[in-house]
Each structure stands twice: as C-alpha cells, then as structure tokens.
Amino acid sequence: MAIHDILKMGDARLLRIAEPVTAFDTPELHTLIADMRETMVAVNGAGLAAPQIGVNLQVVIFGSTRINPRYPDRPLVPETVLINPIITPLNDEKAQDWEGCLSVPGLRGMVPRWTHIHYQGQDEKGNRIERTVDGFHARVVQHECDHLIGKLYPMRVVDFTQFGYTEVLFPELGAG
Numbered sequence: 757m758a759i760h761d762i763l764k765m766g767d768a769r770l771l772r773i774a775e776p777v778t779a780f781d782t783p784e785l786h787t788l789i790a791d792m793r794e795t796m797v798a799v800n801g802a803g804l805a806a807p808q809i810g811v812n813l814q815v816v817i818f819g820s821t822r823i824n825p826r827y828p829d830r831p832l833v834p835e836t837v838l839i840n841p842i843i844t845p846l847n848d849e850k851a852q853d854w855e856g857c858l859s860v861p862g863l864r865g866m867v868p869r870w871t872h873i874h875y876q877g878q879d880e881k882g883n884r885i886e887r888t889v890d891g892f893h894a895r896v897v898q899h900e901c902d903h904l905i906g907k908l909y910p911m912r913v914v915d916f917t918q919f920g921y922t923e924v925l926f927p928e929l930g931a932g
C-alpha cells in the first residue's frame with residue numbers, strides 16, 4: 757500500500773471524465789482501493805475519488821467506522837467502495853450544507869445537493885450495490901461522484917458569500 761499525493765484544484769486531471777472499470781477483483785483494482793483508503797485515512801477524508809490521485813477510473817470510496825475530525829458533527833456513513841456509480845434523485849428537493857474537499861484544502865463552501873437519492877454501482881469484487889439514502893450520506897455520494905465527471909464542489913456553489921477559509925468559518929476545526 758502507499759499514500760499518494762492528492763491533486764489540487766487547478767490540475768487539469770481533476771477535470772476529466774473518468775473511465776468505467778471493466779475488470780473486477782483484480783490485483784490492480786485491489787491495490788488502487790487499498791491505496792485510496794490509506795490516503796484518505798492519512799488526511800482524515802470523508803471520501804476520495806480515484807481521479808484525485810491521478811487515476812482516471814470511476815472508483816470512489818467514502819465512509820468510516822469513526823467520527824471524522826474534519827466533520828465532527830456529521831453522522832457516520834458506512835465504509836463503501838463504489839465503482840461505476842449511477843445516481844438517481846428521488847425528487848426535486850435540494851438542501852444546502854457546508855462541504856470541503858481534499859483537492860481544495862483549507863476552504864469550505866455551502867453547496868446545494870439533492871436530499872434523497874438512489875445510487876447503484878459495484879464493489880471491488882463486482883457485486884452490485886444499490887442503496888436509497890438521504891442527508892449527509894446522499895451529500896457525500898454526490899460530492900465524490902462529481903469527481904468522476906470533472907466537477908469540484910466550488911463549481912456547485914451558488915452563494916459565494918458562503919465560501920471561505922475553514923480556519924475563519926470554523927475556527928474550532930483548524931485549517932483543514
């Protein structure tokens with residue numbers, strides 16, 4: 757396993773459309789996911805998408821078994837590997853909440869997301885995943901899957917009076 761550098765906003769590799777995974781349960785895919793998990797844990801990420809470490813594949817991971825110090829007031833989301841995801845909003849309702857991103861360090865912004873979604877995809881072994889979720893879980897999935905279509909959360913911010921430095925907006929969280 758290896759901790760990778762996380763690409764930062766401005767790097768053109770974050771703007772690509774990721775390719776679908778076609779081979780499951782391979783050593784290469786298992787290594788990619790192990791590296792992503794190690795990298796995410798090392799920096800207290802709530803999630804990570806393969807393009808953030810320069811791998812242009814439709815692979816995201818998210819969730820944790822413990823409360824994240826970067827998002828201490830958020831509920832736990834189950835540890836998940838999601839490959840080739842498809843998100844379907846279940847109605848038109850959206851809500852705004854604060855987001856950060858490992859590729860946009862030191863900043864937070866208020867982002868509208870669908871509140872109720874269904875998502876589907878596969879895990880690293882090719883098993884089908886289907887879930888209906890809401891709230892923070894739904895937000896995390898939308899944020900991570902946006903990385904697979906070249907979207908970073910600042911591109912989704914609508915009110916730039918609610919976009920700024922974490923250390924100013926949330927001094928209790930430090931600069932992360």
Ligand code: NI
Pocket residue numbers: 856857858859899900903
């Ligand atoms: Ni992100």
